Amino acid sequence: MIKKIILTIMFLSFFSNLSANYHKLAYDFNFKSIEGGEIKLNNYKNKVIVVVNVASRCGYTPQYEGLQTLWTNHKKDLVVIGVPTNNFKQEPKNNAAIKEFCETNFGVNFPMTEKMDVIGSNAHPFFKWAKKNYGIGAIPKWNFHKIIIGKDGKVADTFASFTKPNSKKFLTVINAEIKS
Numbered sequence: 001m002i003k004k005i006i007l008t009i010m011f012l013s014f015f016s017n018l019s020a021n022y023h024k025l026a027y028d029f030n031f032k033s034i035e036g037g038e039i040k041l042n043n044y045k046n047k048v049i050v051v052v053n054v055a056s057r058c059g060y061t062p063q064y065e066g067l068q069t070l071w072t073n074h075k076k077d078l079v080v081i082g083v084p085t086n087n088f089k090q091e092p093k094n095n096a097a098i099k100e101f102c103e104t105n106f107g108v109n110f111p112m113t114e115k116m117d118v119i120g121s122n123a124h125p126f127f128k129w130a131k132k133n134y135g136i137g138a139i140p141k142w143n144f145h146k147i148i149i150g151k152d153g154k155v156a157d158t159f160a161s162f163t164k165p166n167s168k169k170f171l172t173v174i175n176a177e178i179k180s
Contacts, residue, residue, distance in 0.1 A: 025153030029126040031081070031113040034095045039081060039111050041126075041149075048078040048156075048177045049149035051126065053118040053140045055084065055091035056101050060144040064106035066165030070174070071110040077178040080110040085118045088143050118145075130155055146170070150177045 026049060031039040041049060052067060064082075071080040084091050084098045093101065095114050102108035118127045118140050130138035130147055134155040138147055142161040150156035157173045164170065 024129060026126070026129075026149040026155075027153045029124075029129065031083070031116075031124065031126070034084070034099050034112040034114050039113060044079045045153070046151050048074075048151060048174060050078065050080045050174070051147045051149065052080065052082055053085045053087075053143055053145055054082045054112075055086070055088065055143040056093060056098060057090040058088070058143040060142070060161050063144050063165055064102060064108055068106055068108050068110065070165050074174070074178065078174065082108065082110060082112040083118060083124070084112065084115040085140075085143070086115065087117055087119050087140070090143055091115060130158075134158065148173055148177060151180055
């Protein structure tokens with residue numbers, strides 16, 4: 001009996017995000033670019049979008065290298081968007097200094113947003129939308145939290161900070177979304 005209950009709970013939790021009532025899609029959101037322009041997610045329809053909150057003084061900062069490799073290897077099918085934040089007190093720099101740090105130390109040339117909040121009441125609307133539609137798994141608990149948006153404009157999966165962009169688990173989801 002207990003096994004049946006556990007299996008039922010697992011089954012329902014697996015499909016709970018599939019039935020999310022999306023009133024908007026990721027394509028409905030824009031970010032201000034670190035360079036002053038706009039990053040319109042609508043421009044990335046039919047591509048996989050990886051949104052990652054980032055910081056320069058974090059133990060996970062070397063993941064910039066893996067994110068850049070992902071972007072370089074899959075530009076045709078995917079976009080990586082870095083979202084600098086000081087929500088975890090590890091990004092004290094201004095936009096110009098963040099941009100210079102990323103380019104100089106990691107050769108980053110994927111789109112970056114201006115520095116912003118990713119959690120709390122002041123979080124960018126994209127992050128509030130992801131939380132509402134995907135649940136607590138979409139809420140960044142630390143820097144380098146990854147949200148994968150499928151070609152349908154919905155959250156496909158999320159990965160905690162400790163999951164590297166070159167990990168088998170992460171790349172399996174990316175490749176499946178690219179092929180969908």
